[in-house]
Amino acid sequence: MQETRERVLDALADGPVTGPELAERLDVSRAAVWKHVEALREEGFAVESGSDGYVIDAFPEFGGSAVEYGLDAPFEVEFHDSVPSTNARARDLAQAGADDVVVLADEQTGGRGRLDREWSSPSGGVWLSVLTRPAVPATHAPAYTLAAAVAVARAAREAGVDARIKWPNDVVVPGTDDDGAEVDRKLAGILTEMEGEADRVSWVIVGIGINANVDPDDLPSEADPATLRGEVGDVDRRLFTQRVLEEFDDLRGDLEAVVPAWREYATTLGKRVRVDTPGGEVVGDAVDVAFPGALVVDTGDERVTVTAGDCEHLRPVGE
Numbered sequence: 224m225q226e227t228r229e230r231v232l233d234a235l236a237d238g239p240v241t242g243p244e245l246a247e248r249l250d251v252s253r254a255a256v257w258k259h260v261e262a263l264r265e266e267g268f269a270v271e272s273g274s275d276g277y278v279i280d281a282f283p284e285f286g287g288s289a290v291e292y293g294l295d296a297p298f299e300v301e302f303h304d305s306v307p308s309t310n311a312r313a314r315d316l317a318q319a320g321a322d323d324v325v326v327l328a329d330e331q332t333g334g335r336g337r338l339d340r341e342w343s344s345p346s347g348g349v350w351l352s353v354l355t356r357p358a359v360p361a362t363h364a365p366a367y368t369l370a371a372a373v374a375v376a377r378a379a380r381e382a383g384v385d386a387r388i389k390w391p392n393d394v395v396v397p398g399t400d401d402d403g404a405e406v407d408r409k410l411a412g413i414l415t416e417m418e419g420e421a422d423r424v425s426w427v428i429v430g431i432g433i434n435a436n437v438d439p440d441d442l443p444s445e446a447d448p449a450t451l452r453g454e455v456g457d458v459d460r461r462l463f464t465q466r467v468l469e470e471f472d473d474l475r476g477d478l479e480a481v482v483p484a485w486r487e488y489a490t491t492l493g494k495r496v497r498v499d500t501p502g503g504e505v506v507g508d509a510v511d512v513a514f515p516g517a518l519v520v521d522t523g524d525e526r527v528t529v530t531a532g533d534c535e536h537l538r539p540v541g542e
């Protein structure tokens with residue numbers, strides 16, 4: 224069952240609705256309704272009480288309730304102005320038994336990439352972690368990384384950005400460097416963590432970091448980052464976050480659809496690649512992606528299926 228606050232918000236979104244009607248519909252006291260309305264006002268919602276009842280006249284630009292307001296996905300959103308890492312916070316929530324919660328922050332002070340690398344997260348970005356408990360085996364977890372990449376790519380494309388996906392976890396914008404060589408500039412990264420046993424996931428946390436309304440100069444230059452601000456100007460972060468969560472929610476309900484969707488935006492397929500895997504280096508042509516998220520590399524001698532690693536796009540031989 225949804226939290227009362229979310230149900231109050233949903234009812235107000237369909238407004239106008241009177242306090243007594245709300246209390247009856249949600250089966251809570253009128254004092255409880257009033258408390259929730261006051262809390263929403265404190266968060267920046269302009270809840271007006273007219274002759275027909277409460278209506279929302281204006282809502283905050285960004286934040287937990289702002290993202291939940293009108294969101295077509297069943298997530299509760301916990302917002303922080305600043306937090307060390309949304310993934311770390313989501314882990315705490317997972318230990319406490321939470322499910323379908325999104326931790327969202329304007330800024331992270333200790334954002335993490337894979338292999339404990341730093342993820343730079345200045346104010347103005349969209350830094351979030353989705354905590355979910357799917358009834359799938361642990362081996363399916365990589366599909367959630369791919370699903371998140373597709374969700375971000377779709378939201379970015381809707382915003383007018385030529386977003387592509389570089390295996391396994393980068394959403395990139397194609398560009399050229401000073402010498403005119405093709406480069407992928409990283410717009411977003413994904414860090415998926417999981418706990419469970421072989422036959423059943425206990426929880427999955429999909430951490431998604433999107434360089435939204437931030438200056439490329441505020442990000443590590445050696446990372447060759449792209450930002451939505453730099454590509455198309457500032458976006459409405461509330462709507463953008465909602466679109467990412469809605470797309471992700473659709474895809475997690477239909478994991479078989481993830482790989483075909485991923486192929487549509489893939490920049491890695493057809494490229495010559497070098498993948499640093501825990502078992503050594505694999506060099507060859509990236510020919511496909513297989514469920515739940517493995518890269519198939521043709522080395523010339525054989526086809527190798529790589530399930531994890533850092534992938535570098537190489538220039539074709541002769542270029």
Ligand code: BT5
Nearest residue numbers: 308310334335336337340342343351412413430432446448
């Ligand atoms: C990733 O790691 O791409 C995963 C990033 C996940 C970040 C999200 S934000 C919400 C959630 N909470 C967290 O604490 N993390 C997740 P990886 O593939 O290892 O890439 C890391 C590398 O990207 C770094 O070593 C830098 O070179 C580069 N980098 C760091 N910050 C960047 C940024 N904002 N934009 C582009 N590149 C960046």
